[in-house]
Amino acid sequence: MNKKKSETPIYTPTECKKFILPVRDVIDIIGGKWRLPIIIALSFKIHRFKELERQIEGITPRMLSKELKELEINGLINREVFNTMPVSVEYSLTDYGKSLDKVIETMRDWGLTHRNKIRNE
Amino acid sequence: MNKKKSETPIYTPTECKKFILPVRDVIDIIGGKWRLPIIIALSFKIHRFKELERQIEGITPRMLSKELKELEINGLINREVFNTMPVSVEYSLTDYGKSLDKVIETMRDWGLTHRNKIRNE
Protein backbone atom coordinates (compact mmCIF):
# COMPACT_ATOMS: atom_id res chain seq x y z
CA MET A 1 0.00 0.00 0.00
CA ASN A 2 1.02 3.60 0.45
CA LYS A 3 1.88 3.91 -3.22
CA LYS A 4 1.56 7.68 -3.37
CA LYS A 5 4.33 9.96 -2.34
CA SER A 6 3.61 12.08 0.66
CA GLU A 7 4.89 15.15 -1.25
CA THR A 8 1.72 15.22 -3.35
CA PRO A 9 0.80 18.91 -3.66
CA ILE A 10 -1.61 19.79 -0.93
CA TYR A 11 -4.29 22.28 -1.84
CA THR A 12 -7.99 21.61 -1.85
CA PRO A 13 -8.56 20.50 -5.41
CA THR A 14 -12.25 21.24 -5.38
CA GLU A 15 -12.33 24.88 -4.30
CA CYS A 16 -11.22 26.06 -7.72
CA LYS A 17 -13.74 23.88 -9.54
CA LYS A 18 -16.48 25.13 -7.25
CA PHE A 19 -15.55 28.68 -8.09
CA ILE A 20 -15.77 28.00 -11.81
CA LEU A 21 -19.25 26.44 -11.75
CA PRO A 22 -21.44 29.56 -11.34
CA VAL A 23 -19.42 31.38 -13.99
CA ARG A 24 -20.06 28.54 -16.41
CA ASP A 25 -23.77 28.92 -15.69
CA VAL A 26 -23.55 32.58 -16.63
CA ILE A 27 -21.70 31.76 -19.84
CA ASP A 28 -24.47 29.34 -20.77
CA ILE A 29 -27.11 32.03 -20.31
CA ILE A 30 -25.50 35.16 -21.75
CA GLY A 31 -22.61 33.70 -23.74
CA GLY A 32 -22.21 33.99 -27.48
CA LYS A 33 -21.81 36.88 -29.82
CA TRP A 34 -25.24 38.48 -29.70
CA ARG A 35 -26.99 38.02 -26.36
CA LEU A 36 -25.28 40.76 -24.41
CA PRO A 37 -25.60 43.27 -27.25
CA ILE A 38 -29.33 42.54 -27.39
CA ILE A 39 -29.68 42.90 -23.62
CA ILE A 40 -27.75 46.17 -23.67
CA ALA A 41 -29.96 47.58 -26.41
CA LEU A 42 -33.05 46.63 -24.43
CA SER A 43 -31.60 48.19 -21.29
CA PHE A 44 -31.76 51.54 -23.10
CA LYS A 45 -35.37 51.23 -24.12
CA ILE A 46 -38.04 48.87 -25.36
CA HIS A 47 -37.25 47.94 -28.94
CA ARG A 48 -39.14 46.49 -31.85
CA PHE A 49 -37.62 43.80 -34.02
CA LYS A 50 -36.43 46.08 -36.80
CA GLU A 51 -35.10 48.60 -34.30
CA LEU A 52 -32.95 45.94 -32.71
CA GLU A 53 -31.75 44.85 -36.12
CA ARG A 54 -30.60 48.39 -36.76
CA GLN A 55 -29.02 48.91 -33.34
CA ILE A 56 -27.02 45.70 -33.33
CA GLU A 57 -24.56 46.00 -36.17
CA GLY A 58 -24.04 42.95 -38.28
CA ILE A 59 -26.82 40.79 -36.89
CA THR A 60 -29.08 38.99 -39.34
CA PRO A 61 -32.82 38.64 -38.74
CA ARG A 62 -32.26 34.90 -38.42
CA MET A 63 -29.81 35.25 -35.54
CA LEU A 64 -31.83 38.02 -33.92
CA SER A 65 -34.96 35.90 -33.99
CA LYS A 66 -33.13 32.87 -32.64
CA GLU A 67 -31.44 34.72 -29.80
CA LEU A 68 -34.59 36.60 -28.81
CA LYS A 69 -36.39 33.28 -28.44
CA GLU A 70 -33.64 31.86 -26.23
CA LEU A 71 -33.54 34.97 -24.11
CA GLU A 72 -37.29 34.79 -23.68
CA ILE A 73 -37.13 31.12 -22.72
CA ASN A 74 -34.49 31.94 -20.13
CA GLY A 75 -36.73 34.65 -18.69
CA LEU A 76 -34.46 37.57 -19.52
CA ILE A 77 -36.79 39.37 -21.89
CA ASN A 78 -40.49 39.86 -22.57
CA ARG A 79 -42.13 39.68 -25.97
CA GLU A 80 -45.35 41.56 -26.49
CA VAL A 81 -47.41 41.47 -29.68
CA PHE A 82 -49.78 44.31 -30.61
CA ASN A 83 -52.39 43.62 -33.25
CA THR A 84 -51.85 46.81 -35.14
CA MET A 85 -51.61 46.65 -38.92
CA PRO A 86 -49.03 45.56 -39.72
CA VAL A 87 -48.45 43.74 -36.46
CA SER A 88 -45.88 45.24 -34.10
CA VAL A 89 -43.84 43.35 -31.56
CA GLU A 90 -42.05 44.90 -28.61
CA TYR A 91 -39.19 43.41 -26.69
CA SER A 92 -38.31 44.52 -23.18
CA LEU A 93 -36.13 43.36 -20.31
CA THR A 94 -37.63 41.49 -17.40
CA ASP A 95 -36.46 42.36 -13.89
CA TYR A 96 -34.24 39.34 -14.16
CA GLY A 97 -32.73 40.68 -17.37
CA LYS A 98 -32.29 44.06 -15.74
CA SER A 99 -30.37 42.43 -12.91
CA LEU A 100 -27.50 41.91 -15.32
CA ASP A 101 -26.71 45.63 -15.25
CA LYS A 102 -23.76 45.24 -12.88
CA VAL A 103 -22.25 42.46 -14.97
CA ILE A 104 -22.58 44.56 -18.11
CA GLU A 105 -21.21 47.67 -16.45
CA THR A 106 -18.18 45.82 -15.12
CA MET A 107 -17.48 44.26 -18.50
CA ARG A 108 -17.90 47.60 -20.20
CA ASP A 109 -15.47 49.27 -17.80
CA TRP A 110 -12.92 46.60 -18.46
CA GLY A 111 -13.47 46.86 -22.21
CA LEU A 112 -12.98 50.61 -22.19
CA THR A 113 -9.77 50.27 -20.17
CA HIS A 114 -8.57 47.66 -22.62
CA ARG A 115 -9.19 49.97 -25.56
CA ASN A 116 -7.17 52.71 -23.89
CA LYS A 117 -4.42 50.21 -23.08
CA ILE A 118 -4.10 49.25 -26.74
CA ARG A 119 -4.05 52.91 -27.82
CA ASN A 120 -1.32 53.76 -25.30
CA GLU A 121 1.03 50.97 -26.39
CA MET B 1 -40.82 66.88 -49.65
CA ASN B 2 -41.54 66.13 -46.00
CA LYS B 3 -41.94 62.47 -46.75
CA LYS B 4 -41.37 61.23 -43.24
CA LYS B 5 -43.93 61.46 -40.53
CA SER B 6 -43.01 63.80 -37.74
CA GLU B 7 -43.86 61.08 -35.19
CA THR B 8 -40.67 59.24 -36.04
CA PRO B 9 -39.22 58.09 -32.70
CA ILE B 10 -36.63 60.55 -31.53
CA TYR B 11 -33.73 59.11 -29.59
CA THR B 12 -30.07 59.35 -30.43
CA PRO B 13 -29.56 56.21 -32.45
CA THR B 14 -25.82 56.03 -31.86
CA GLU B 15 -25.59 56.11 -28.07
CA CYS B 16 -26.79 52.54 -27.75
CA LYS B 17 -24.39 51.27 -30.42
CA LYS B 18 -21.53 53.08 -28.72
CA PHE B 19 -22.39 51.40 -25.46
CA ILE B 20 -22.32 47.97 -27.05
CA LEU B 21 -18.87 48.33 -28.65
CA PRO B 22 -16.60 47.86 -25.63
CA VAL B 23 -18.67 44.89 -24.47
CA ARG B 24 -18.18 43.26 -27.85
CA ASP B 25 -14.44 43.75 -27.41
CA VAL B 26 -14.60 41.92 -24.11
CA ILE B 27 -16.60 39.08 -25.63
CA ASP B 28 -13.92 38.72 -28.32
CA ILE B 29 -11.20 38.42 -25.67
CA ILE B 30 -12.77 36.30 -22.96
CA GLY B 31 -15.78 34.83 -24.75
CA GLY B 32 -16.30 31.14 -25.37
CA LYS B 33 -16.68 28.16 -23.16
CA TRP B 34 -13.17 27.77 -21.73
CA ARG B 35 -11.34 31.07 -21.39
CA LEU B 36 -12.92 32.30 -18.19
CA PRO B 37 -12.63 28.91 -16.49
CA ILE B 38 -8.91 28.87 -17.37
CA ILE B 39 -8.45 32.41 -16.09
CA ILE B 40 -10.26 31.59 -12.88
CA ALA B 41 -8.12 28.51 -12.28
CA LEU B 42 -4.99 30.60 -12.80
CA SER B 43 -6.30 33.28 -10.45
CA PHE B 44 -6.12 30.67 -7.69
CA LYS B 45 -2.55 29.69 -8.33
CA ILE B 46 0.02 29.02 -11.03
CA HIS B 47 -0.93 25.82 -12.81
CA ARG B 48 0.83 23.32 -15.00
CA PHE B 49 -0.86 21.94 -18.08
CA LYS B 50 -2.05 18.71 -16.52
CA GLU B 51 -3.23 20.52 -13.41
CA LEU B 52 -5.38 22.78 -15.55
CA GLU B 53 -6.72 19.77 -17.42
CA ARG B 54 -7.83 18.31 -14.10
CA GLN B 55 -9.28 21.53 -12.71
CA ILE B 56 -11.35 22.39 -15.76
CA GLU B 57 -13.88 19.64 -16.11
CA GLY B 58 -14.55 18.38 -19.58
CA ILE B 59 -11.76 20.15 -21.42
CA THR B 60 -9.61 18.16 -23.82
CA PRO B 61 -5.84 18.77 -24.14
CA ARG B 62 -6.43 20.06 -27.65
CA MET B 63 -8.85 22.78 -26.56
CA LEU B 64 -6.75 23.61 -23.52
CA SER B 65 -3.67 24.01 -25.68
CA LYS B 66 -5.55 26.14 -28.20
CA GLU B 67 -7.10 28.44 -25.65
CA LEU B 68 -3.87 28.85 -23.68
CA LYS B 69 -2.18 30.02 -26.87
CA GLU B 70 -4.88 32.56 -27.57
CA LEU B 71 -4.82 33.84 -24.02
CA GLU B 72 -1.06 34.19 -24.23
CA ILE B 73 -1.29 36.06 -27.54
CA ASN B 74 -3.81 38.42 -25.99
CA GLY B 75 -1.46 39.09 -23.09
CA LEU B 76 -3.67 37.61 -20.40
CA ILE B 77 -1.38 34.79 -19.32
CA ASN B 78 2.31 33.93 -19.14
CA ARG B 79 3.83 30.65 -20.21
CA GLU B 80 7.09 29.62 -18.62
CA VAL B 81 9.03 26.50 -19.59
CA PHE B 82 11.43 24.87 -17.13
CA ASN B 83 13.95 22.43 -18.52
CA THR B 84 13.46 19.86 -15.85
CA MET B 85 13.16 16.24 -16.91
CA PRO B 86 10.54 15.76 -18.09
CA VAL B 87 9.95 19.36 -19.05
CA SER B 88 7.48 21.32 -16.95
CA VAL B 89 5.45 24.30 -18.10
CA GLU B 90 3.81 26.79 -15.80
CA TYR B 91 0.97 29.10 -16.69
CA SER B 92 0.24 32.22 -14.71
CA LEU B 93 -1.88 35.32 -15.04
CA THR B 94 -0.34 38.58 -16.17
CA ASP B 95 -1.36 41.77 -14.40
CA TYR B 96 -3.66 42.33 -17.31
CA GLY B 97 -5.24 38.93 -16.75
CA LYS B 98 -5.53 39.66 -13.06
CA SER B 99 -7.39 42.86 -13.86
CA LEU B 100 -10.36 40.71 -14.86
CA ASP B 101 -11.04 39.86 -11.23
CA LYS B 102 -13.91 42.33 -10.90
CA VAL B 103 -15.57 41.04 -14.05
CA ILE B 104 -15.29 37.47 -12.84
CA GLU B 105 -16.52 38.33 -9.37
CA THR B 106 -19.55 40.15 -10.72
CA MET B 107 -20.40 37.29 -13.05
CA ARG B 108 -19.95 34.80 -10.27
CA ASP B 109 -22.24 36.75 -7.95
CA TRP B 110 -24.89 36.85 -10.61
CA GLY B 111 -24.46 33.16 -11.33
CA LEU B 112 -24.86 32.24 -7.67
CA THR B 113 -27.99 34.37 -7.40
CA HIS B 114 -29.36 32.70 -10.51
CA ARG B 115 -28.79 29.26 -9.04
CA ASN B 116 -30.66 30.22 -5.91
CA LYS B 117 -33.44 31.72 -8.01
CA ILE B 118 -33.95 28.46 -9.87
CA ARG B 119 -33.94 26.48 -6.61
CA ASN B 120 -36.55 28.74 -5.02
CA GLU B 121 -39.03 28.47 -7.89
Next chain:
DNA sequence: CACTATACTATACTAAAGGATACTGGTATA
Protein backbone atom coordinates in the same frame (compact mmCIF):
# COMPACT_ATOMS: atom_id res chain seq x y z
C1' DC C 1 11.37 -4.60 -19.90
C1' DA C 2 6.74 -2.68 -19.42
C1' DC C 3 4.49 1.04 -17.78
C1' DT C 4 3.56 5.71 -16.25
C1' DA C 5 4.00 10.58 -16.34
C1' DT C 6 4.67 15.19 -18.58
C1' DA C 7 3.36 18.54 -22.06
C1' DC C 8 1.82 18.76 -25.49
C1' DT C 9 0.89 18.07 -31.26
C1' DA C 10 -1.40 15.84 -35.31
C1' DT C 11 -5.08 14.04 -37.71
C1' DA C 12 -9.65 13.34 -38.60
C1' DC C 13 -13.98 13.89 -37.52
C1' DT C 14 -18.86 15.79 -35.75
C1' DA C 15 -21.71 19.40 -33.75
C1' DA C 16 -22.90 23.96 -33.02
C1' DA C 17 -22.72 28.71 -34.11
C1' DG C 18 -23.26 31.97 -37.29
C1' DG C 19 -23.94 34.07 -42.14
C1' DA C 20 -26.16 34.96 -46.94
C1' DT C 21 -29.97 35.19 -49.43
C1' DA C 22 -34.56 34.81 -50.56
C1' DC C 23 -39.16 34.73 -49.27
C1' DT C 24 -44.02 35.24 -46.77
C1' DG C 25 -48.57 38.05 -46.08
C1' DG C 26 -50.83 42.01 -45.32
C1' DT C 27 -50.97 47.00 -45.48
C1' DA C 28 -49.72 51.47 -46.96
C1' DT C 29 -47.57 54.46 -50.00
C1' DA C 30 -45.91 56.36 -54.81
Next chain:
DNA sequence: TATACCAGTATCCTTTAGTATAGTATAGTG
Protein backbone atom coordinates in the same frame (compact mmCIF):
# COMPACT_ATOMS: atom_id res chain seq x y z
C1' DT D 1 -49.30 48.58 -60.63
C1' DA D 2 -45.00 48.62 -58.26
C1' DT D 3 -42.60 49.22 -54.26
C1' DA D 4 -41.55 49.44 -49.26
C1' DC D 5 -42.44 48.16 -44.40
C1' DC D 6 -42.91 44.88 -40.54
C1' DA D 7 -41.65 40.59 -38.19
C1' DG D 8 -40.05 37.24 -39.01
C1' DT D 9 -39.04 31.92 -41.83
C1' DA D 10 -36.77 28.80 -44.87
C1' DT D 11 -32.92 27.12 -47.02
C1' DC D 12 -28.40 26.51 -47.75
C1' DC D 13 -23.71 27.31 -46.71
C1' DT D 14 -19.31 28.42 -44.10
C1' DT D 15 -16.79 28.84 -40.00
C1' DT D 16 -15.69 27.83 -35.45
C1' DA D 17 -16.01 24.88 -31.48
C1' DG D 18 -15.27 20.75 -29.73
C1' DT D 19 -14.31 15.41 -29.63
C1' DA D 20 -11.72 11.12 -30.25
C1' DT D 21 -7.74 8.95 -30.83
C1' DA D 22 -3.06 8.43 -31.41
C1' DG D 23 1.61 9.84 -31.14
C1' DT D 24 6.15 12.56 -29.75
C1' DA D 25 10.42 12.49 -26.48
C1' DT D 26 12.43 11.85 -22.13
C1' DA D 27 12.89 9.98 -17.67
C1' DG D 28 11.60 7.40 -13.65
C1' DT D 29 9.42 3.45 -11.39
C1' DG D 30 8.22 -1.61 -10.46
